[in-house]
Structures are given as structure tokens and as C-alpha cells.
Amino acid sequence: MALSLNHMIPVSVKNGYDINCEGKPLSEVLALVPPTHVALLPERIPYIKPRLLVKTGGRVKTGTPLVEDKRNPDIQFMSPGSGIIESIDFGPRRVIKKIVVKCDNEESRERFDSHSEQDIQNIPAKRLVRAIMKGGLWALMRQLPFRDIADPEHVPPAIFVRLENSEPFHPEPDMYLDGRADLFQYGMNVLHRLADRVFVYAGSHSHADSKTFQENVTHCVKGKYPADDPGVFLYHIKKGSDENQSWYINGQDVLLVAALLKNGTYPVERMVTVAGSMASRGLHLKTRMGVPVSHLVPGSSETDKSRYIAGGLLHGYAVDPDSYLGFYETSITVIPKGNEKEFFGFARPGINKPSYSKTFLSVFNNRPLIMDSNMHGEERACINCGTCTTVCPVEILPQFTIKAILADELEDALAHGVLDCVECGLCSYVCPSKIEICDILKTFRQNYYKETCESHTIII
């Protein structure tokens, strides 16, 4: 059954591009056996300055704090399993890469306060925020435009709930909401206490049956990837600049917050997709937070030929198969590495070469194509072709914006709307000169944030 659109506000996004990549996961759920090890990856949580709270060899329960954020020690990150801390890996400059927990058989859990439906409606919003922070899930609430952890001291202009992600390949809402409608409704009630305006949006191709799902959806987003990104959604609905600091949370994370408050234990259930042409099976997997990548993608022997991407083809980062899934990530995509040199690559007709441009015969080929992780060319000077502008979902002019950034014209870059950028990666994807446009914008945004906003918070 399609969504009934009558009570939803349509939001249409003009620019964007749907990458048609081979390896879409099946709409089939497989419950995985529990892994022997789980881990927390503080390195993959943006902006935080982690302080370790545990030592190697220490015993932890599911929900025991492992690190806290020095910027605000009330924001904590919990152990995704119970057992013994097997190792703590540091990277360059003592970055905490991962904290590995060897799971024991009995799942012992830390106890937090549980809340009934009544409690949710009656206790002050501040106390709800406290409870989520104490339970280690506050970091799931993110604040635009920099996507840092939401500032708990402020009431946001709005909270957006993002149900789906059209980037290849993320769990579909029908999959993770299946049979959990009550919990989702509970979570929605919590969110309504935190902000006056809570918007739930879904793509036009959503087909979740659940009544809860439909009742809660306020907006229907039409458009190609990344139309369902919270930043893009904000850009298209905002009426004034006071809305720029809106918060957002993913649909699956609403379930986690709800489970935490309802049961008083740290929830670890995650729906994860494994996809891509090199994955032996493309599926939705029911597993837990911090699961090893090799547990999700068994038989990952051809590591030199495959690239493992956590968190979507365009947004995601490359991981080793012996690594773990991060706090936020719900997707692993495995594609061919493509580190071979192609003979006369530029002169081939290219019936199977995926491209946004119309310069390959693949224009006539609508089937999903195998995409590898090759650059498909060398970096060159910008020729001002403007392709990046045609795909930018928030209507920045990337080819001019990066020139402002590279010339250190900070004011110009901000006026260009660089803070509206959602880091979708399409500009870098389509660039024929192979310029790292998205990375230039991203680095600028991070540096700008570190220089301005972070100085206001207490750094210990």
C-alpha cells in the first residue's frame, strides 16, 4: 500500500542524482548469531574529544560508559556488549580508534530508570533529556548545520526524523519498523516533548504499511538522492535563518531512544544492510551495535580486491574487514577496489560504465551497473563545466564556492551557502576533473566550526 499523501506536505527537491549501483540488498531479514566481540569506535564519532573511562582487562556490562566527551562529560558512549575489555587501539596522536569488548555468554546490563507512557507525558522535558544522556544515546540526536551532537541546553527550532536514506544502501523503514510500531510511537511521544515542531518525512517511494508510520509522517519528500537528507529537507522547508540549528535523528535511532527510556536498559539492536556487488549476500541483517565487519560479511578473503565502505557509497568511509561497525553506521557496502589500470579506458564505448554524464553508451543502459572504487581519471584543473552545480541539492555553486574557499575568502564562501552543504558527495562524484570538491567544502566546514562554535563550549 502506498502512503496516503493527503495529510502530508509535499517537499520537492530539484537537484540530485540516483546512483544505479549493482548489489541492492534484498528485502529479507536475517537474524545473525551474536558476535564474539563488539567494539566502540570513538574515532568515528565526529567532533568529540573522548576521554577513556575504562582500562584494558576491565569488566563491563552492556551500557557501561566507555568514554565521555571532554566538551560535555555528561555525553557518554556506552559499551555495546558485556564482557572484558580486550584491547584499546590508539592511532596517530593518541586518537582512540577502537575499544574492543570480548563478549561473555550472559548478557548483563546496566540499569537505568524506565519510564511508562504516563511518565513521558508528565515529567519535565529537561529530565527526559537527562535520561537519554545518562543512557548514552544523546549522541544520536544531531544538530545542523555541522551535525555535531545536539546541544542539550537548547530547545531546537525543530526536530526532523529521517525515516529512510536513498543513498546506496541503507535499511528500509519497512524492515526496521516491522512489528515495532508501538515502540516507534513511544519514541515519537518523547520527541514531541523535546521540541514544539517535530517533522517526520518519508520519500515518495516509501511503502511502509504500518498505521503508526503513516500517522506520524508530516512531509513527503520528492526527488533524487540526497533529497531525504535532513540538511536538504531543512534547506527546502526553512523560512528563516533561525531554523538553521534544527536537530535530526534517524528513524532507527528513535527506536533505540524509545527502548532505552521504556525498558531502562541500553539497547543494542541494529538493523544493518550488507550490500554491493562484492558482498556474498545482499540482505538486511538483524544484529547489534559495534558488530565486527567480518561477522556481517563472512568469507571476506579477497580483501585486496574489495573495498568495504561503512555508511553508504557516497557519505561513507572505507573500513578494514577486521574492523567494527561504528556508533552511527547501519550499512556496509562491498564493491570492487578497481585498482587496476584500464587500457584505453577513455576511448571505450562504455555500455557498462556508470556515469552522470551522457558521454558513454551507458545512457541507454538502465540496469544497475557494477561500480568500483577507481578514480576513473586523474585530477585536472577545473574547467568550469558546471556539472557540480546541476547536482547540488542545496543549490550551492560548488565550482565557485571552492574557488572562494581556496582563495581564503571566508565571507564569500559563507555567503555561497557552504554551511547548507550536506556533504552528499555528488559534486566530487560527477567532477570530470576529479577535484575533491566535497572534501574541500567539508574541511572548510569543520575548520570553521572548530574556530567559531566550539570555543563557546567548555573544553576541559
Add this chain to the structure above:
Amino acid sequence: MKAIRSLFDTFRKHFEEDGRLKKLRPLFDATESFFFIPGDVPRVSPHVRDSIDLKRFMSVVIIAILPTLLWGIYNTGYHSLLASGRDTTLVNALTRGMYVVIPIVFVSYAVGFFWEVVFATIRKHPISEGFLVTGLLFPLTLPPTVPLWQVAMGVSFGVVIGKEIFGGTGRNFLNPALTGRAFLFFAYPARMSGDAVWIASGATAAPTVDAVSGATPLACTTATNPAQTIETALTEAGYTFARLFEGQYPGSIGGTSTLLCLIGAIVLIVTGVASYRIIAGGVIGVLVTGFLLNMVSTGSSSAWFSLNPFYHLVMGGFAFGITYMATDPVSAPGTTHSKWIYGFFIGALTVLIRVVNPAYPEGIMMAILFMNLFAPLLDTIEIRLRLSKRIPNV
């Protein structure tokens, strides 16, 4: 393929940091990457990248230019043979045309490529594919009678002054090929202005060739007597509209056939390599200006004022210029509305230069270079307007 691969692998060590030829690294890289797309993987996200690169992009432009090049070869040969009273069959014409045109193209590529390598070596940046297009466009704008040393002069000026001193491909604000063409036009006006007919003679041609009297269509219109319209003057000289469209008349090597430029334009537009806005804007600019001039023309004004605007589209190098030169993305504006304005004024200025100032029979070259100068201004204005509509986020 394996043999070529191992050839590169064998020679690479000479071009690396401690090799004897390390200065020529860009040349080695350019040659290798012509044969093999490197096996590089992205350093940062996104971890998939589009299959298009600048080589592909420029190859499409080359493909779109090829018809005009082939026609240029045939047409040059045909008129050369015709003038010397010899047999003008297809094979003969092509052979004769290749004899004239290939050296010009070769000199253009060789000299221009030399400058590219010099600058790439000094600046230690890769050799850009942009020159593949410049080096082919430039000779096509020249008359077949051009001496090879002038080709070398022109392409040197175009590449060095028109592009490299501003920082190379991507930073030039003028179209390098047209800059070279303009240099020759002003430096050697007697050979370039188009007053005299351009028929390649060559050493083997009959001596009578030098005595051929005639004029290119644009030149013959300047000699029109006031009582006669340009259309009749052209028709009397044998240049009917159909012939101007199809392009079998003496002129610059690649610029005569509007039909083939149209085919090239379709290729460029369908593949999305060139902006249809610039081309359409240019055509509209020509027609609108032409009609306006028709309206203001009186009996005393020059015959040019009353010329049917559609003739402007098929005469001279307009079709070639608007298709291949004006759409050069580097020297054109990068914003959408500006592209319309840019194209429109190229068309309008072409007509104005032809009509109001017949001392320069060819307006398109000046019009494009002039609008090249305005492209940054157009961009700045459009960007400001666009930004003022954004809800600020700082």
C-alpha cells in the same frame, strides 16, 4: 596491451625522483595515462567516482570537430584542384586537401604541445587535455593558404599569451585558439582578412592559380554596389543560401560548412558537453539583431542593414565559432542565465561588427573574444543575485 604495459613499467624508473629524465615526468605521465587510466582509488569519500574524466570530455569535443575537419580537407582540395583546372574527384580532392591541411594541423599540434610540455615541466603540473581541442580548432580557423611559420606563431601566441601566462588550462579567460587567430589577423592582415579568396595553391599547382580572382562570400559582399542587395550579389557570385549552408566554397579550413557545424553542435548538446544555452542564445542574438537592423535600414544605409538575418547564420565563421569556440567552458560564464546573455551578445556583436563595420568582414572572432572578457562580470552579477535570494546560514 601487456607489451605496452611492460614498456611503461620499464621506462618509468628514468622519470622518477632520482631518474635522469625526471624533469620530463609530466610528458611520461601524459603518455602513460593516454594508454592506461591509472589504478588510483579515492583518498577521501565518496568512494565511487563517475567514469567520465577530462580525456573523455575532450574526446567528445574532438569527435564533434572531426566532420568539419574532414570536410575542410575535402573542400580545400576541391577548390585547389578546381582553381588549377584539374580533376576534382573525391579521392583527388581528399589527397590534395590532406597535402595542404595535414601539415597545418601537425604544426599546430607540435608547436602548441611543445609549449604545453615546457610549462608543465616548469610548473610541475600534469599536461591538460584541453590542448587537444585547442590544437585542432586553431588550424580550422585559418585559411588554407597560411604559411606554416604563421601557424607556429599563432599557436604559440594563443597558448602562451592566451593561456599559460594566466596559469594554464582552467585559468585562461580568453579562448586560446581564438587568441592565436586574432593575433594572426592583426599581425598579418593581408593574409587573414578574407578579402582575397583563400585557395590553396601549393608548389605543384598550375601557375595560373595565382591569377585566380575571386572573393570569399564575406569579402564579396563588401564590394557590393549600393543598388544591389547582398543576397543577389552573393547569388550572382555563386554563393546561394544552400551553398553557404552546405559549405562548398573557399574559406577558412573548417569554418565553411554550417551543416557540419550543426551536426557537431548536436553531438555536443546531446552529450551535454557544450551548453545549449550559449548556442541557442547566439542564434537568437543573430536573428534578433538582424531583424532590428532590417527595421532601421533606409535607402541610404549600407546594403548590409537589409540583409536577411538568416544569411548571417550561414555566412562566414559564425556557425563554427558559436559551436566550438563560444562553448569553451573555461572562457564562458559558468552560471545558467549568464550563458544565455553571453551567447546572445556574441550573436548580436557578430552581426553588428559585420554590418556597421565592414572593414572587419568576420565578426564572430572579435565578438567571442569580447564576450570572453565579460564572462567573469556576468558570472559575478548572477552569483550576487542568486546569493541575495538565499536564506543566510552563517
